[in-house]
Amino acid sequence: MNRINKKLQENKKLLSIYFTAGYPNLTDTVSIIEDLEKNGVDMIEIGLPFSDPLADGPTIQASSTQALKNGMTTEVLFDQLKDIRKTVSIPLIIMGYFNPMLQYGVEAFCKKCQEIGIDGLIIPDLPVDVYNDEYKATFEKYGLINVFLITPQTSVERINFIDSISNGFIYMVSSASVTGSSSGFGDEQMSYFERIAKMELKNPQVIGFGISDNETFTQATEHAKGAIIGSAFIKHITENGVNKTEVFVKSILG
Amino acid sequence: MKLKICGMKYQENMTEVAALQPDYLGFIFYDKSSRNFDTSIPEISNSIKKTGVFVNEDLEVVIEKIKTFNLQAVQLHGEESPEYCNDLKNRQAELVSASLEIIKVFSIKNEFNFEVLKPYEAVCDYFLFDTKGKHPGGNGYTFDWNVLNNYSSTKPFFLSGGIGFDEIEAVKKFQQSMASKYCYALDVNSKFEIEPGLKNIELLKDFKTNLFFHANHGTDSNLNKHMENYNVNEKGYYGEFGGAFIPEMLYPNVEELRQNYLKVMAEPDFKKEFDQLLKDYVGRPSPLYFAKRLSEKYNTKIYLKREDLNHTGAHKINNTIGQILMAKRLGKTRIIAETGAGQHGVATATVCALMGLECIVYMGEIDIARQAPNVARMKMLGATVVPALSGSRTLKDATNEAIRDWINNPVNTHYIIGSAIGPHPYPDMVTRFQSVISEEIKWQLKEQIGRENPDYVVACIGGGSNAAGTYYHYLHEPDVKIIAVEAAGLGVDSGESAATSVLGHEGVIHGCKTLLMQTKDGQITEPYSISAGLDYPGVGPMHANLCKTGRAEFMSITDDQAMTAGLDLCKLEGIIPAIESSHALAIFEEKTFKPDDVVVVSLSGRGDKDLQNYIEYFKI
Numbered sequence: 042m043n044r045i046n047k048k049l050q051e052n053k054k055l056l057s058i059y060f061t062a063g064y065p066n067l068t069d070t071v072s073i074i075e076d077l078e079k080n081g082v083d084m085i086e087i088g089l090p091f092s093d094p095l096a097d098g099p100t101i102q103a104s105s106t107q108a109l110k111n112g113m114t115t116e117v118l119f120d121q122l123k124d125i126r127k128t129v130s131i132p133l134i135i136m137g138y139f140n141p142m143l144q145y146g147v148e149a150f151c152k153k154c155q156e157i158g159i160d161g162l163i164i165p166d167l168p169v170d171v172y173n174d175e176y177k178a179t180f181e182k183y184g185l186i187n188v189f190l191i192t193p194q195t196s197v198e199r200i201n202f203i204d205s206i207s208n209g210f211i212y213m214v215s216s217a218s219v220t221g222s223s224s225g226f227g228d229e230q231m232s233y234f235e236r237i238a239k240m241e242l243k244n245p246q247v248i249g250f251g252i253s254d255n256e257t258f259t260q261a262t263e264h265a266k267g268a269i270i271g272s273a274f275i276k277h278i279t280e281n282g283v284n285k286t287e288v289f290v291k292s293i294l295g
Numbered sequence: 296m297k298l299k300i301c302g303m304k305y306q307e308n309m310t311e312v313a314a315l316q317p318d319y320l321g322f323i324f325y326d327k328s329s330r331n332f333d334t335s336i337p338e339i340s341n342s343i344k345k346t347g348v349f350v351n352e353d354l355e356v357v358i359e360k361i362k363t364f365n366l367q368a369v370q371l372h373g374e375e376s377p378e379y380c381n382d383l384k385n386r387q388a389e390l391v392s393a394s395l396e397i398i399k400v401f402s403i404k405n406e407f408n409f410e411v412l413k414p415y416e417a418v419c420d421y422f423l424f425d426t427k428g429k430h431p432g433g434n435g436y437t438f439d440w441n442v443l444n445n446y447s448s449t450k451p452f453f454l455s456g457g458i459g460f461d462e463i464e465a466v467k468k469f470q471q472s473m474a475s476k477y478c479y480a481l482d483v484n485s486k487f488e489i490e491p492g493l494k495n496i497e498l499l500k501d502f503k504t505n506l507f508f509h510a511n512h513g514t515d516s517n518l519n520k521h522m523e524n525y526n527v528n529e530k531g532y533y534g535e536f537g538g539a540f541i542p543e544m545l546y547p548n549v550e551e552l553r554q555n556y557l558k559v560m561a562e563p564d565f566k567k568e569f570d571q572l573l574k575d576y577v578g579r580p581s582p583l584y585f586a587k588r589l590s591e592k593y594n595t596k597i598y599l600k601r602e603d604l605n606h607t608g609a610h611k612i613n614n615t616i617g618q619i620l621m622a623k624r625l626g627k628t629r630i631i632a633e634t635g636a637g638q639h640g641v642a643t644a645t646v647c648a649l650m651g652l653e654c655i656v657y658m659g660e661i662d663i664a665r666q667a668p669n670v671a672r673m674k675m676l677g678a679t680v681v682p683a684l685s686g687s688r689t690l691k692d693a694t695n696e697a698i699r700d701w702i703n704n705p706v707n708t709h710y711i712i713g714s715a716i717g718p719h720p721y722p723d724m725v726t727r728f729q730s731v732i733s734e735e736i737k738w739q740l741k742e743q744i745g746r747e748n749p750d751y752v753v754a755c756i757g758g759g760s761n762a763a764g765t766y767y768h769y770l771h772e773p774d775v776k777i778i779a780v781e782a783a784g785l786g787v788d789s790g791e792s793a794a795t796s797v798l799g800h801e802g803v804i805h806g807c808k809t810l811l812m813q814t815k816d817g818q819i820t821e822p823y824s825i826s827a828g829l830d831y832p833g834v835g836p837m838h839a840n841l842c843k844t845g846r847a848e849f850m851s852i853t854d855d856q857a858m859t860a861g862l863d864l865c866k867l868e869g870i871i872p873a874i875e876s877s878h879a880l881a882i883f884e885e886k887t888f889k890p891d892d893v894v895v896v897s898l899s900g901r902g903d904k905d906l907q908n909y910i911e912y913f914k915i
């Protein structure tokens with residue numbers, strides 16, 4: 042069974058952390074992953090940096106620009122991760138934009154992911170229908186789970202369609218926004234979380250965007266299986282360096 | 296072969312369809328159909344046979360409709376018996392038109408027993424074969440035409456069922472096969488619709504020119520080459536380019552637009568308002584000017600399409616007028632846009648002032664510094680100019696910021712993209728708004744030289760909006776050659792260039808798959824051109840397809856060549872062109888045309904905005 046599915050079966054709320062590979066320094070990637078696992082994080086999204094990250098706010102953008110300046114590329118990332126399964130056992134997901142993947146070759150990319158032990162992918166600008174028509178078979182061939190996003194504006198029919206072609210979890214974007222924008226969840230978001238929970242989808246939901254502390258983590262996981270933190274973690278390592286992961290994780294889990 | 300267009304519903308649309316001169320127009324009298332006809336038929340040419348389509352209808356009702364609407368043909372779509380057909384035939388005497396044509400329909404799946412036709416031979420004029428499906432007709436897909444190899448009758452028939460633009464090649468193949476021996480006409484309907492009953496005129500026009508014009512004029516291989524569809528297809532692609540590669544957060548906005556844009560554009564009051572504003576506010580039609588001295592210099596016939604004379608000084612306003620009207624129809628109250636040099640920003644700020652809507656323009660921090668006059672213009676027009684501080688702080692980053700704004704404001708905001716780029720339906724929508732350029736060129740040339748088609752149309756390409764508008768009505772005219780001019784910057788191999796067709800590879804930028812300048816690793820690279828409007832790392836997907844298929848010839852022009860050509864136009868014709876447009880003018884130094892060639896060049900904008908550049912470059 043895929044590590045993601047196994048993890049989703051555990052009887053706990055999951056904390057997933059996103060970070061940009063190659064930031065703050067090119068070679069920080071592996072130690073950040075190892076540190077996060079050691080400190081009790083359940084799942085990791087490794088951000089493959091892109092020059093034009095449309096769905097991201099200033100924090101992740103800036104980290105991506107820096108990572109690219111540091112020399113991060115798809116090749117380099119795969120090379121850094123080649124022995125990652127010797128030390129890390131939690132689910133690993135690569136999150137990146139479609140163009141770098143397209144240039145690497147979608148099939149070659151997927152194959153490499155399988156070799157390394159990557160469990161899934163999140164590609165925000167690969168539309169559901171294109172995935173379904175052109176790439177689903179390839180992802181499945183290499184045992185990769187593709188994770189789709191939904192937002193408060195996504196229609197019920199579309200949510201059901203996304204649920205039907207997903208086989209891991211659904212990434213619930215907390216509000217209409219790019220990453221790193223909001224602070225705290227209001228009634229509107231809480232009722233959206235509740236509305237989705239009531240749909241009783243086949244895939245569990247994990248909430249992301251705008252989760253930055255224990256309060257928002259608790260709010261998000263009231264109805265959902267887990268939550269993803271990105272910008273807040275990047276801010277943390279920008280300000281405190283890469284060795285203080287423990288403090289960060291503790292502050293989230295309370 | 297004849298053409299029947301079926302399922303007419305709307306008055307104005309009917310008139311437009313009739314103008315395409317099909318041989319039959321079909322009106323469906325069946326209240327279970329979404330195309331049920333319930334209005335009146337406008338005045339249309341007598342050479343077009345008005346055909347009533349019925350499903351197991353009472354004979355008296357059929358007779359009454361024939362009389363009321365003066366129908367010349369009846370198409371029977373149900374289980375009408377041979378006796379029923381015979382009765383109808385016998386009633387002809389009492390009808391105004393004594394030569395009523397009776398067309399009996401049979402639906403085919405994968406096989407068909409042609410024996411069932413026998414009893415109908417004597418009582419019908421034509422058979423019509425369509426696809427067996429859920430509904431009586433209109434199922435939207437084709438049946439296996441090979442079944443017709445066994446056609447045992449000699450009665451001429453109509454071929455129907457799911458025929459669309461994408462079936463052109465299949466139809467041509469069919470025409471060459473034995474199975475088509477008695478094929479009398481093609482019947483089209485749902486594949487040419489914006490919504491049930493509302494026909495897509497441009498698509499029909501292209502279909503007709505492709506299939507019927509050429510079929511009647513022999514099959515020169517050169518003609519065949521240009522028979523592909525260069526317009527967007529149903530899925531939002533131009534060949535392999537286009538699509539909508541957008542994050543889910545944008546899906547509702549883009550989908551809302553996709554579902555509505557053609558419908559809104561086809562509304563009579565939308566068209567009226569658009570045309571009126573283009574005329575009274577923009578100053579259209581823009582002149583088509585025969586540049587005599589320039590023509591003498593290059594010993595050919597050069598016509599300039601004067602988009603520089605539009606209000607705000609470039610073609611950009613055609614698109615912003617269209618999109619602001621669209622935004623209003625969609626109930627949007629807040630407008631965002633990206634801009635490089637500020638031309639599109641000014642055109643957007645202008646229409647927002649005109650309509651009293653809030654306007655936010657994203658502009659790279661570096662561009663804000665180099666384009667101060669346009670920044671001031673936008674502010675005077677009431678817009679807020681927001682600097683894009685990320686990435687390289689130029690046009691591509693301004694576009695990213697505008698898209699992020701749209702993600703953050705999904706309900707009340709419309710994003711006016713400034714070129715024929717972005718996710719579907721943007722490239723097509725912008726192209727349609729700009730297509731007024733070639734629409735005018737056609738009648739202007741006809742007036743001036745007696746023919747609509749030039750030998751060449753030429754335009755510069757940044758994202759490709761002035762080019763798309765200049766080419767649009769010529770895309771499927773094989774005798775018109777298309778030239779696309781890109782900015783080579785300091786030279787294609789200099790590392791400082793924007794010649795996407797040479798330096799780009801297939802990739803995804805700003806929501807569409809197209810040709811794109813990027814690193815081997817798929818990171819988008821910074822282009823360079825002296826002209827801010829051509830300084831974009833991609834091209835619109837339509838142009839990527841024109842390049843790939845060879846329909847357009849792509850040329851690259853350096854900064855130096857463009858500046859020289861620009862100054863040349865000043866001296867020879869008394870026109871100071873935008874540096875973007877100067878790129879298109881520079882091709883005459885590169886390529887020799889015949890003395891008789893008629894070459895239409897899009898003079899996309901005027902040079903006021905570029906004065907500082909000209910001053911510095913020529914040390915004036």
Ligand SMILES: Cc1ncc(COP(=O)(O)O)c(C=O)c1O
Nearest residue numbers: 757758759760761828875899900
């Ligand atoms: C005068 C002029 N021509 C051409 C362009 C290039 O844009 P497009 O390729 O969309 O026509 C611009 C863009 O700013 C412009 O201002």
